[in-house]
Amino acid sequence: MRKTCAGIIAGVAGAMFLSALVAAQGDAPRSPWKYYPEDARANKGDGGPAPKRDLTGTWAGESSGAGVERLVPPESPPPLTPLGKQLFDRNKAEGANVVVAESNDPHVKYCDPFGFPRNMNDQIRSMTITTLPNRTFVLLRFMNIWREIWTDGRALPTNFARGRDAHDPTYNGYSVGRWEDDYTFVVETTGIDPATWATESGYPHSVDARVTERFQRKSKNDLTLTMTMDDPKLYTRPLNLGTVHFRWIPSQTFFDFTCIPSSVQRYLKEMADPAGKPGGGAR
Amino acid sequence: MKTRSIVVSVVVLACLTATAGRAQRGASAGFLREGIPKMPNPPGPAPSRDLSGVWVGPIDNKPDPVPPMTPAGQALFKERKPYGPASRNNDLGSSNDPFITCDPLGFPRNLLAHAVSSRGRFIFGSAPSRLLITYEQQRVWREVWMDGRALPKAVDVRGAPESRYYGYSIGRWENDRTLVIDTTGVDERPWLDEEGRPRSSSARIEERYTRVDEHNLQLTVTMDDPKFYTKPWTWMRANFYWVQGQDFAETFCIPSEGIEYRDSLAKPSGIQIR
Numbered sequence: 001m002r003k004t005c006a007g008i009i010a011g012v013a014g015a016m017f018l019s020a021l022v023a024a025q026g027d028a029p030r031s032p033w034k035y036y037p038e039d040a041r042a043n044k045g046d047g048g049p050a051p052k053r054d055l056t057g058t059w060a061g062e063s064s065g066a067g068v069e070r071l072v073p074p075e076s077p078p079p080l081t082p083l084g085k086q087l088f089d090r091n092k093a094e095g096a097n098v099v100v101a102e103s104n105d106p107h108v109k110y111c112d113p114f115g116f117p118r119n120m121n122d123q124i125r126s127m128t129i130t131t132l133p134n135r136t137f138v139l140l141r142f143m144n145i146w147r148e149i150w151t152d153g154r155a156l157p158t159n160f161a162r163g164r165d166a167h168d169p170t171y172n173g174y175s176v177g178r179w180e181d182d183y184t185f186v187v188e189t190t191g192i193d194p195a196t197w198a199t200e201s202g203y204p205h206s207v208d209a210r211v212t213e214r215f216q217r218k219s220k221n222d223l224t225l226t227m228t229m230d231d232p233k234l235y236t237r238p239l240n241l242g243t244v245h246f247r248w249i250p251s252q253t254f255f256d257f258t259c260i261p262s263s264v265q266r267y268l269k270e271m272a273d274p275a276g277k278p279g280g281g282a283r
Numbered sequence: 284m285k286t287r288s289i290v291v292s293v294v295v296l297a298c299l300t301a302t303a304g305r306a307q308r309g310a311s312a313g314f315l316r317e318g319i320p321k322m323p324n325p326p327g328p329a330p331s332r333d334l335s336g337v338w339v340g341p342i343d344n345k346p347d348p349v350p351p352m353t354p355a356g357q358a359l360f361k362e363r364k365p366y367g368p369a370s371r372n373n374d375l376g377s378s379n380d381p382f383i384t385c386d387p388l389g390f391p392r393n394l395l396a397h398a399v400s401s402r403g404r405f406i407f408g409s410a411p412s413r414l415l416i417t418y419e420q421q422r423v424w425r426e427v428w429m430d431g432r433a434l435p436k437a438v439d440v441r442g443a444p445e446s447r448y449y450g451y452s453i454g455r456w457e458n459d460r461t462l463v464i465d466t467t468g469v470d471e472r473p474w475l476d477e478e479g480r481p482r483s484s485s486a487r488i489e490e491r492y493t494r495v496d497e498h499n500l501q502l503t504v505t506m507d508d509p510k511f512y513t514k515p516w517t518w519m520r521a522n523f524y525w526v527q528g529q530d531f532a533e534t535f536c537i538p539s540e541g542i543e544y545r546d547s548l549a550k551p552s553g554i555q556i557r
Contacts, residue, residue, distance in 0.1 A: 028441050028442025029442055030442075031443055031444055033435050033451055034444050056410050056411065057410055058410065106539050110537075110539035112537055112538055112539050113537070128426070129410070130408035130409060130410045130415050131408065132335055132408050134529075137408055137415070137417060137424075139417070139424045144423040144424060144448070144449065145422050145423065145424075146417045146423070148531065171422075171533060171535055252410070252411055252412065252413070255444075256447040256448070258387065258448065260386055261384040261385050261386055261542070262381055262384045262386050264538075265384060
């Protein structure tokens with residue numbers, strides 16, 4: 001079953017991918033502003049040794065057409081506490097048994113931002129990493145959203161309850177990062193708004209969940225991200241959120257793709273069938 | 284959307300307001316540090332070719348009057364029902380401002396001080412051959428190529444890139460304190476401003492950032508869009524100020540909140556939106 005946004009986006013991305021192939025095969029001149037997945041695919045091998053302490057640049061991820069190794073999804077089934085199971089059961093992810101119109105995934109229904117950590121393994125076709133002296137930015141192509149990782153040695157906030165000095169939960173949480181060695185950048189994040197789903201399948205998380213990302217640059221062309229989530233209120237042990245692989249894009253260009261809320265509303269109203277069941281209805 | 288935006292606006296404005304009380308509260312080091320940091324007065328000189336940092340604004344925006352539109356521009360403008368009059372008529376549901384459903388603001392509207400957050404900050408970073416600008420407003424980013432390439436001659440035709448919400452941008456340093464960015468290829472769906480004026484995908488939009496000193500930045504934005512306007516004009520002429528705390532708040536327009544607000548609260552109750 002196609003996701004609403006993924007359906008629309010896949011349509012747009014499909015059209016762009018197709019136009020890239022046509023341009024490659026026909027007489028249309030090449031534009032430095034376009035992403036040609038065949039060029040990314042042709043960039044084989046490791047490209048040489050990884051630069052030290054440097055993730056800067058634009059990377060191709062899952063479903064980018066660059067021949068990137070498939071991601072490893074979050075572990076399933078998740079090791080939930082009773083409260084975690086209660087919350088998980090409320091989340092109706094679009095899938096084999098849940099049609100688009102029945103899903104309560106806030107992203108599928110409204111095009112709400114994914115939030116972190118879902119935005120690092122859902123629609124992760126490309127990201128760009130840039131740094132300033134005291135922080136690193138992860139710029140995501142999907143929905144054009146950026147994350148901020150402080151590298152100035154500060155501690156993560158711990159107070160997200162009500163009160164004058166409490167921090168507001170946010171969609172991307174609060175992140176700090178450090179280099180564990182010359183090729184491994186470790187990021188810790190907490191304070192993520194519980195309204196977001198941790199995964200496409202609807203794993204819940206509390207505001208106190210702590211997500212650890214390990215970015216490992218294996219060579220000039222290869223970057224691997226592994227994520228775990230530690231959320232004792234909802235999970236009996238730390239949860240493996242999987243592995244995402246990235247390849248360096250030689251042109252450093254990627255196409256835009258995003259979710260447009262008004263388009264999602266139109267799609268749900270005009271095409272999705274509120275009463276439909278899998279395999280039936282107007283689709 | 285409104286609750287979140289009110290909270291965010293308060294935090295943002297509190298960071299800017301000189302209140303000793305907040306400074307005494309002993310906020311945790313880092314994240315949204317409270318209180319007003321001591322800024323050197325007078326500020327030091329502008330560093331050379333460096334706009335990095337968090338800037339708050341636009342402040343004291345003094346644009347030129349908008350020139351007359353072409354017939355094509357007028358036709359598109361007529362279809363648009365801005366937020367302001369709709370809210371004054373107690374009928375938010377009659378506005379078709381795409382931002383009500385939290386559609387992307389697009390460039391250059393995202394530079395304006397929007398109702399959600401009255402201070403839109405941004406920061407410059409770099410990646411190979413590029414400058415990257417991140418915005419507090421909607422948490423979006425733009426990419427500015429500094430490698431001497433030309434802008435796309437066209438968009439949305441065979442062999443050309445597709446128009447996109449934040450367009451395609453190139454930049455160059457005119458001198459050690461002035462960065463000039465040229466943009467074209469913007470998706471035509473977003474509005475140019477709160478009133479709903481249009482801008483075309485062939486518009487050329489120039490931003491001129493001049494770092495006056497360590498803490499002050501001036502921005503002039505010129506619109507050149509012959510498809511919709513009879514002549515170019517200065518669309519923005521405003522100041523930005525360096526924020527020493529260098530912290531952003533997360534400012535999202537959340538579609539579910541915006542849509543729920545519009546459909547369940549504003550329209551039926553006739554609440555006047557300010």
